[in-house]
Amino acid sequence: MKRLPLITPHPPRLSTLTEGLARIEESGIYSNNGPVLRAFEADATTRLFGGRGACLAVANATLGLMISLRDAVSDGPAGRFALMPAITFAATAQAAWWAGLTPLVCDVDADNWSAAADEEERLLERYGAQIAAVVPYATFGYGIDLDRYRWLSKRFGVAVVVDAAASLGTTDASGLGFGAGAPFPVVFSMHATKPFATQEGGLIHCADPDRIERLRAMANFGFTAPRTATLPGLNAKMPEVMALVAKARLDDFAEVAGHRDQLADAYRHAIAGRYTAQPRPTGRQALGFFPLLLPSERTHERDAIIARLGEEGIGAGKYFSPHLGEQPWVHEIAQIEPTPVADMVGSRLLSLPLSDTMTVEDVAHVVDTLDRIVAIKARPRVAAPPPIAETMIIGGGPAGTAMLTAASRHGLLPELSRGLVLVERDQAIGGGQLGRYAITSDSTAQTFLSAIEGNPDPAIAALADHPATLAIARHRASLGVPLAEVGPMLRAIGDRLHASVTANGGTVLTGTEALHARRKEGLWHVRLRDTATHRDTERVARNLVIATGGHQPLDRLVTQRVAGTSLMEIAGDRLVQSDSVLARGGFEMVADLLSSKRAPRVAVIGGSTSALTTVALLLRERPALPFGAGGITLLHRSPLRPFYHSVEAAHAEGFTDFGPNDICPVSGFVYRLAGFRLEARELVLRMLGVDGRAPEPRVALHRVTGDDDLAARNVLAEADLVIAALGYRPRALPLEEADGRPLGLAAHGGAPMVDDACRVRDRSGAPIPGLYGIGLAAGFVPHGKLGGEASFVGQANGLWLWQNDVGMMIVDQLLAGRARAAA
Template identity: 85%
Template sequence: MNRLPLITPHPPRLSTLTERLRTIEDSGIYSNNGPVLRAFEADATRRLFGGQGACLAVANATLGLMIALRDAVSDGPTGRFALMPALTFAATAQAAWWAGLTPLICDVDADDWSMAADEEERLLERHGAQIAAIVPYATFGLGIDLDRYRWLSKRFGVAVVVDAAASLGTTDASNIGFGAGAPFPVVFSMHATKPFATQEGGLIHCADPDRIERLRAMANFGFTAPRTSTLPGLNAKMPEVMALVAQARLDDFAKVSRHRDTLANAYRDAIIGRYTAQPRRAGRQALGFFPLLLPSERTHERDTIIARLDQEGIGAGKYFSPHLGEQPWVRSIAHIESTPVADMVGARLLSLPLSDTMTTDDVARAVDTLDRIVAVKPRAAQLAAPAHVETMIIGGGPAGTAMLTAASRHGLLPELSRGLMIVERDGAIGGGQLGRYAITSDSTAQTFLSAIEGNADPAIAALADHPAALAVARHRASLGVPLAEVGPLLRAIGDRLHASITACGGTVKTGTEALGARRKDGRWHVRLRDTATHRDADYVTDNLVIATGGHQPLDRLVTQRVAGASLVEIAADRLLQSDSVLARGGFEMVADLLAGKRAPRIAVIGGSTSALTTVALLLRERPALPFGAGGITLLHRRPLRPFYHSVEAAHAEGFTDFGPNDICPISGFVYRLAGFRLEARELVLRMLGVDGRAPDPRLTLHRVDCDHDMTARAILEQADLVVAALGYRPRALALEDADGQPLPLAAHGGAPMVDDACRVRDAAGEPLPGVYGIGLAAGFVPSGRLGGEASFVGQANGLWLWQNDVGMMIVDQLLAGRAKAAA
């Protein structure tokens, strides 16, 4: 049987081009932007890019990136960083370094493996003018959103150069080439291993012909006049012979592209339900090989799988592993952020052959061989006999992994991992949605670091020197930590938890969502869906832990009444929810909505931490909004209380508005649960005038004391914007009885989802068998040995609680149930 190498170079053969080669020889023009090269550039612009802009052919794509980056920062941004993804080839960083920039390595998106949008924006906001250029990579030829990079360039004042080395042949739904009309350089490779195979070469496309001509001069020693160098330059010219090969490839490229696309679709169809691939996009994706992710539980066997494939005549590789952030030279010169998703994707990537000479039968053979080696059961068999796990955690964000962190701190993670499955929609566990918020935490840096310091799991304890941990540690003396910097640490912890759990026999299913669970035969039958393939699978579990987080439902804006009317009736199109304001870009959204208002007025409704944090954000962000006196009004029902570590500390500042029922009997804290902390606390202390603090004149407090408060009604009606900060409701998993009828939960009626043992309650307040809840909006209230003041009304949320007492409460019950079953 024929061997299928991973890469099969198949450029046009010079032996078939002898007449045209003789023409070059007869002309005596071999380089220096000769007629063959110019003709190819014009033809490529017409055929590949719909006649938009212009193209420049260069000796290779790395040189193309070098001159494009050098040109991009010559007269513009003065920063030192080039922002680029971890999952790319070494040449991306090499080109930036040769252009005088320091690579700033960013994590990738779990779905399409390109640079993560939220991480890009976080780093652009953090480093500001220090970032001179963004160098996005079109991963494995997948078309990325260039309009978004046009917007980022304008918003942050940074240059953009796109590394599209593998993308020549990628098209949109109209069959126009990727990059067509881009206002910045898009650099393609024409190396022998690429779909547009020559022998060596690169192509730069840009909508601006003047930019292309300037790059042409830079590729010719910077000459803009005969023998006169006026620009930084080098020799990056493509010779005439290579331009001739490129023209020959262009002539047959439509046929080649169609064939390779047929093979790629055959791969996608063949692996559905068993392996993860990049999402399908409209148009065509140029692929030099077919990349997929191995099942997470087989990650550590990848090298063995590749070796066995080779024995069976199937070439395989692991592009890009090590990824850019793991390359030794890059690590010595670059600034590398936490990259848990790139670490995970890079560790699971497997590349299979895809070449001009293969057939769809070859594709079937490659996948069948891989299946046999990996021993993945056919999907039909999986559905016919649902797998059984002892415990299933739905949600691998901060709350779900906090419970696992609690177990690891006590050395119980290996025991808990046996029979455990974690289900997480994102591509990695740990971070959740924290990174999308533009605010500081209501927990100290030490709270986050306590999860790793002294942890019984050596892999987690070793994170103390991780860049993400060091970034958080820099805020030890601050009022909280920017959530954008907390996210990478939690993702790094999640990555270590992932490895530990799978090593101990547990399963982590990322890219998977739970659709619902039915109580049947004394167990929970859970339907899971692969978010990439939309294929479903059934599992049976004894215990469910719901850690799906919270949200701000829109229907609450209709039902919530203030001053005798619903918020929607009063505020209509002036109404926002605090979650959208606190998200990154939320302040800019508010500023846009208030543009042109000389003295804008905002009403914030709520007395929660999110309400105070919203106010703090609106007051401190820059450029400042032009608030006059009383520009923001906070409407709240309950008194605003500051937290104190002791009665003595409160009295020392002259704060006496508390009684015995407001003091935690365990810790001695004043308003341990009801009191605001860190940044929100400082704002409350100012507004209450505690210890001589001066209130911020831009903020007014109004306590709503009845349902017909006409003053409150007037404030809302006169506000330019109304922000509802009414707290969060749980995203409770849909639960059904044996007949498929919905099980009504306490949370559906607005009551806490869980009881004082973290057990999920039904509508009558009784705990459901084997179902636990943890996290934002679960409604847990500490009591007994967990402490808390007797006067507290509401719910308590906090990472420290989840990683300690609350998390261990669930862990202890799960392990006790196992011991009881064994007995």
């Protein structure tokens, strides 16, 4: 049986280059930009890049990135970030760090797996001059749009350095090499594993010959004159022997590249309709291996699939998984944005062999073997119309998947999955929007870890050693967990839940938006839209669970009154909502708004956790804002109460402001639901002076007493910035009656969306059959065996509740209803 390793290095043989080696020995020039290297650079410029610009050969591509980045930012603004995509090799981040920059990792495009254009532009808008350079990666040799990066560079005044490590050999439709004539450095690898294989080496191309010569000096210790360093530098020179090998590869590269392109076409033809690959390029894509995505329901089997392929003599891998944002070292030094698409792509990537010595028949053998292992038929059958689903969950974020986690903790997920459809707008389930917030949770690390520890589902329990889980575990002794680190773990759990649901007969529709649902004859007809193709379909379900989260609607600010006055009228353009402040970049936004104020004054309105968390964020972020005494005023109506684990613990600190109705009869906790926890609790304890704590001098509390509270109005009128932390309202799915009339909900009038059994209520407050709600702003209040103090007024939210009692409350009703129908 012919073995097909994943990577088969096939550089020119030194044994065939003896004449050239002899000439190098005779010349006595082995490095320092010798004649062989110069000849190769000139030849590469002509043959690969149509004679445009110039090229510099270096010892390896990582060094090429390092000097290119260092040069790009040396005379630019004092930004600290290098913006780069999550799907790339670790060297991209390493090079930025060695150049003195902090990697800023963003999500990728679901189609071609390169940096997502909207994410790049969003971050450039948010961080502004803090971003010194953009480092796009031409993913797996795919020819990204460099004209767009010219535009970004001009629009935002940001440097660009292209990581094209895998792209030497990629061309446009006319045959011109990728990067030809680019005004910024485009850095290629000539490592032995690349299509343009030498043994080691890199090539930098740029339209500006002067920049190439400056980089040449930087690659030679920064010498611009003999032994005179005038630039930052290091030793990145390519030796003459490697330049000789590179010249030999250039001579036969057209044939090598053509053969690899035939193999890539054979792969695309063989997998059509069964696996996802990058779009077919208009020209040629240099490929060192062939990457594809496994079907989502096979994600958790990837390692086993790779092992099975290996047993049959076929090498396979999972470049790049873990992706850049999941690398432990990168986690420590980088700023990582939410990356749901990269998480999905990275979890499903499978790399298959593509080498100079393979044949088209070998490709067919690889795909046939993969099909057999994955158990996918070569020609998929036309699917029958989908049956009526037992349950459809709208929303696969933390709340929607928490319900599935609750079922898994009780061994009921396989039963629940039968006839289940989960609809999620993002490309992966689990993480939702948590990762976009720059704050710590009001839950402990153990709360998040409890979903994994002791879970009877072995696939979920195995996440105990996952890098995202270990990152959470490091915060066991902390006041909460950074939400940016919670997202990756929830997405990892989401991947396992996705696999389990599909393996047990359910369906997970990612990249799908629910537009509305119509109630007809006891069934829910849900209109769905594929976010990639914009194609609409309809699915029918007996039960519907709304888990679409909450938001802070702008229209509420128009009608909101504080201390008897219109909030909009008194605050005007000084008014922002807490959600935008707590999001990543929110503190920077506040700092910009207050930059002209020597002693800024901020008013925060609300007595919720988001209000206290907003105050805590403004106090602790760096660089610190110049708040003087009482610079932040918290306007609240209800008393601020700290949480205690017991009456004894409260009394031990001298806190006695509670009565019997404030104690949970189940747990014995004081202010179990109304009390602030973790970071917010510490701030409340300080402000109340509990147990001798010194109040925070920069914060003043003002309890609004009524419509005639003139002092509250003065605080709002004199504040430089007013932050409304007025809570969240449900982002409810539009519902209709059979005749198309809107189905009115209690939530539309400002009442809680659900009753004490998580059933969605109509305008009269009556539960709507077959309709449930869970998650932020659903309005659920624990009761009975769930505990909670009798004095509590409001709603309770929390991942632990959703993953346990609240989630199981819905699961039990769904399964009981199914049992009744079967009887």
